[in-house]
Amino acid sequence: MKVDFGDTAEDYATFRAGFPRDLFERLVAMGVGRSGQRLLDLGTGTGSLARGFASRGCVVTGLDPSEPLLHQARRLADREGVTVDFVTGRAEDTAMPHGSFDVVTAGQCWHWFDREAAAAECRRVLASAGSLAICHFDWIPLAGNVVAATEALILSHNPDWGFGGGTGMYPAWASDVAGAGFEGIETFSFDIDVPYSHEAWRGRIRASAGIAASLPADAVSAFDAELARLLQRDFPSEPLAVPHRVWALVCRVPADPPTS
DSSP: OOOOGGGGHHHHHHHSOOOOHHHHHHHHHTTSSOTTOEEEEETOTTTHHHHHHHTTTOEEEEEESOHHHHHHHHHHHHHHTOOEEEEEOBTTBOOOOTTOEEEEEEESOGGGSOHHHHHHHHHHHEEEEEEEEEEEEEEOOOTTSHHHHHHHHHHHHOTTOOOOSOOSOOTTHHHHHHHTTOEEEEEEEEEEEEEEOHHHHHHHHHTSTTTTTTSOHHHHHHHHHHHHHHHHHHOOSSSEEEEEEEEEEEEEOOOOOOOO
């Protein structure tokens, strides 16, 4: 399945819920994203993590291969009054100088990378004792809930979509970073409900890999109309309380030995 989130950049910027405040607070308590830190956000998309850390005083570079997504990221940063240097590039080969960042983050994107190459690149661009934080914010399908019904509908329109039935947990990624030489690996997660109107949930789903990022426009329209009918029939109350799970992995580059 070929996926291009640039094809759905406007919906992505409008309807995808950004990472919640609690995530930033927990990361800052772990030394990630403190004011003054030089931070590189890989796969930045519309800049949810990048803008959040910039608002907390970090010096942020947001990197993504999609110029349409970066256009939306710049627009949102301007609206919020935060400064982020958004640049086009790939996580596996950032073209950033060796050891030039205190923190690297990756939000909702690690699964799209060549993970071994991306982990090695993170290690290269981080300074001594620098931190890497990989974060996800996923809807959670439960029996009978709107997420499960929506996922079933996505699969009926796009059988190649392979991201349904997730738990929002990614233990295998600890091996990715350990293999690149990171240490002090920690993970945490917490659950929250995100309110969505019917219109916003439809926009959120259009902005997913299985719909507007991979289907032609006529197929997207057909799906969207059927989702509208499903919501009105089976989940008429608004706002929808959509369960989500926040998951994060934090690890560090070994500190350089002291010089004599």
